[in-house]
Amino acid sequence: MMWEYLQPVTIRFGEGAAGELKQAAKDLGCSRGLLVSDPFFMKSGLAEKIVEASEGVLTGIYSQVSPNPEVAEVDACAKQIRESEIDFLVALGGGSALDCAKAAGSICFTEDSIRKYHGTGEPMPEKHLPLIAIPTTAGTGSEVTCVAVLSDKELGKKGPIVSNGFYPSIALIDPELTYTLPPYMTASTGIDVLCHALEGFWSKGHQPICDAFALHACRLVFQYLRIACKEPENKEARRKMAEASVIAGLAFTLPKTTSSHACSFPLTNLLHIPHGEACGLTLDYFARINADAQEGRVHGFAKELGFRDMYDMADAIHQLKADIGLRTDLKEFHLTDEQVAELVRISRHPNLYNNPVDITDEMLDEMYQSMRQ
Numbered sequence: 056m057m058w059e060y061l062q063p064v065t066i067r068f069g070e071g072a073a074g075e076l077k078q079a080a081k082d083l084g085c086s087r088g089l090l091v092s093d094p095f096f097m098k099s100g101l102a103e104k105i106v107e108a109s110e111g112v113l114t115g116i117y118s119q120v121s122p123n124p125e126v127a128e129v130d131a132c133a134k135q136i137r138e139s140e141i142d143f144l145v146a147l148g149g150g151s152a153l154d155c156a157k158a159a160g161s162i163c164f165t166e167d168s169i170r171k172y173h174g175t176g177e178p179m180p181e182k183h184l185p186l187i188a189i190p191t192t193a194g195t196g197s198e199v200t201c202v203a204v205l206s207d208k209e210l211g212k213k214g215p216i217v218s219n220g221f222y223p224s225i226a227l228i229d230p231e232l233t234y235t236l237p238p239y240m241t242a243s244t245g246i247d248v249l250c251h252a253l254e255g256f257w258s259k260g261h262q263p264i265c266d267a268f269a270l271h272a273c274r275l276v277f278q279y280l281r282i283a284c285k286e287p288e289n290k291e292a293r294r295k296m297a298e299a300s301v302i303a304g305l306a307f308t309l310p311k312t313t314s315s316h317a318c319s320f321p322l323t324n325l326l327h328i329p330h331g332e333a334c335g336l337t338l339d340y341f342a343r344i345n346a347d348a349q350e351g352r353v354h355g356f357a358k359e360l361g362f363r364d365m366y367d368m369a370d371a372i373h374q375l376k377a378d379i380g381l382r383t384d385l386k387e388f389h390l391t392d393e394q395v396a397e398l399v400r401i402s403r404h405p406n407l408y409n410n411p412v413d414i415t416d417e418m419l420d421e422m423y424q425s426m427r428q
């Protein structure tokens with residue numbers, strides 16, 4: 056099997072890295088930027104601090120990004136870009152702010168709505184504004200991926216758009232920015248890291264370089280996520296989770312995610328479970344389904360991490376979720392038969408076909424049934 060590895064994002068990592076923004080813009084030859092962020096950072100004062108530290112390089116702010124960003128927000132951000140004379144973007148926030156900036160920075164050169172490209176198979180134009188990504192969650196890895204995940208409430212859909220134009224130019228990863236993440240968001244975004252690494256590893260598109268990243272990221276999550284949730288200002292735990300997040304991003308951006316991400320879209324859309332928790336909810340279930348796949352390769356991954364086999368690792372994932380206060384079932388939703396059928400139907404997302412084992416509707420139904428009681 057042939058494989059190719061490509062990673063075009065410059066990564067600058069460490070406490071205080073966000074302070075490198077002005078230099079990063081200079082390195083890109085850019086001088087007028089728009090900050091894309093969400094209302095939390097306007098309130099917390101971080102957005103203002105970043106603008107001040109840019110010493111005039113940031114000339115405007117789009118701050119209306121919401122969790123699971125809407126296509127309408129991307130269109131509004133692109134409109135603001137078209138109306139201002141800027142030559143680069145800075146995204147400050149979790150995956151939502153980063154994804155909104157990626158998409159807006161590409162469609163701003165057209166008159167299109169992002170709807171034209173969302174779930175339609177229409178290829179994105181590759182021309183885009185340079186983007187400096189400053190993640191505040193340890194989380195999505197969006198700062199190094201070519202993916203932007205968007206939602207369209209009107210059409211009731213959530214899903215990724217993939218484009219080589221979505222790679223940020225520079226990622227400034229500053230673990231200090233994650234200190235303000237409350238324990239629940241630390242847990243939810245942290246379990247997303249585990250999903251990226253494990254799904255990237257067992258995906259049909261796996262390759263050796265990404266395998267090594269996946270292993271490293273998983274090891275860090277098991278070692279540090281519990282600590283980061285209990286002690287939000289534990290420097291070592293925050294630093295290691297930030298490291299795990301970016302490395303898991305590298306582990307999945309080429310191989311792509313699989314079944315747990317496919318199922319997360321309806322779980323977020325219909326039940327409003329945040330992205331990371333929604334992915335984590337089904338991870339141990341799929342770990343059992345995939346355990347014997349790829350001729351021992353999946354069990355081998357678990358063994359490298361010190362587990363007996365992938366079944367043992369699935370137990371550990373379940374325990375980790377319970378320990379950090381994440382849901383391990385869907386009992387509280389009192390799901391109707393119709394809702395279960397809807398979850399099954401919408402889980403049939405393209406990512407599901409990247410899973411090493413073929414997933415049938417019966418398997419999905421059995422999984423959701425087992426979670427509802």
Ligand SMILES: NC(=O)c1ccc[n+]([C@@H]2O[C@H](COP(=O)([O-])OP(=O)(O)OC[C@H]3O[C@@H](n4cnc5c(N)ncnc54)[C@H](O)[C@@H]3O)[C@@H](O)[C@H]2O)c1
Nearest residue numbers: 095122123149150151191192195197200202204235236330
């Ligand atoms: N592009 C990719 O490669 C990729 C990968 C996985 C997920 N995603 C997408 O990213 C989105 C989820 O991103 P996320 O999990 O990073 O969360 P998010 O960006 O949606 O943020 C969630 C909430 O946490 C708050 N928050 C963020 N950082 C904070 C901090 N440091 N302190 C306090 N509050 C903070 C935000 O204000 C927001 O209210 C989803 O839409 C998901 O589908 C994208």
Ligand SMILES: [Zn+2]
Nearest residue numbers: 195247330334
């Ligand atoms: Zn994810």
